[in-house]
Amino acid sequence: MPKLYKGEKIIGIIPARGGSKGLLRKNILPLAGKPLIAWTIEAALKSKYLARVIVSTDDPAIAKISKKHGADVPFMRPRKLSTDRAKSIDVVFHVLRCLPEKYDYAVLLQPTSPLRTAADIDACLKLCITKKANSCVSVEEADRNPYWMYSLNKKGMMRKLIETKKQIDRRQDLPKAYALNGAIYVARVDRLLNNKAFVTAETYAYVMPHERSIDIDSEIDFRFAESLLQGS
Numbered sequence: 001m002p003k004l005y006k007g008e009k010i011i012g013i014i015p016a017r018g019g020s021k022g023l024l025r026k027n028i029l030p031l032a033g034k035p036l037i038a039w040t041i042e043a044a045l046k047s048k049y050l051a052r053v054i055v056s057t058d059d060p061a062i063a064k065i066s067k068k069h070g071a072d073v074p075f076m077r078p079r080k081l082s083t084d085r086a087k088s089i090d091v092v093f094h095v096l097r098c099l100p101e102k103y104d105y106a107v108l109l110q111p112t113s114p115l116r117t118a119a120d121i122d123a124c125l126k127l128c129i130t131k132k133a134n135s136c137v138s139v140e141e142a143d144r145n146p147y148w149m150y151s152l153n154k155k156g157m158m159r160k161l162i163e164t165k166k167q168i169d170r171r172q173d174l175p176k177a178y179a180l181n182g183a184i185y186v187a188r189v190d191r192l193l194n195n196k197a198f199v200t201a202e203t204y205a206y207v208m209p210h211e212r213s214i215d216i217d218s219e220i221d222f223r224f225a226e227s228l229l230q231g232s
Helices: 036-046 060-068 088-098 118-130 189-195 219-231
Strands: 010-015 050-056 105-108 135-141 150-152 158-160 178-188 204-207
Touching: 010 036, 010 088, 036 050, 036 060, 036 118, 050 060, 050 088, 088 105, 088 189, 105 118, 105 189, 118 135, 118 178, 118 204, 135 189, 178 189, 178 204
Parallel strands: 010 050, 010 105, 135 204
Antiparallel strands: 105 178, 135 178, 150 158
């Protein structure tokens, strides 16, 4: 019997192209004893609710490593979806179109979030389905609050990003702000195909702590994630 949640069939999709400008070959770089992508594959496979875990890649080495760690790689990603300009949502659509079976929900899991756990995936899914929401995405509380941020005009003078009638001088008086952490994107497939986006005005947020919200884009991110994983 396939894994289901409340009768809903759910697919996990891990996008992992071979090219990377920020950190060369980062998806298969060894991180705390295993390739970076393996952390996401293993978390997805431990999920109670993902019926299938697929890696979408254009790279034979990534495909081989992904299969070794238990993911499905039923086809290779076309070149037009493997450039640095390709959108993740188009990769999701490509996977959904190529599979003969149909799914009720799709979960996008970026391999650059190695500290996200199976429990995070399942909690985000449960929130989305229980709320009967079109989508739910993972976020973290922002380190820097936009109420204390500025833009610069043409003269180089500071202008507040968010104008308020009352000056806010204490951090504890600021409204909480949240940022996407890139770890989990969940959506009903039919609504995703219609909206062409995971995040809409009706999207729910699943809040994750900072220590599991690391998104690897640079060497510093990589080393920080490694220190957290080795210390856990």
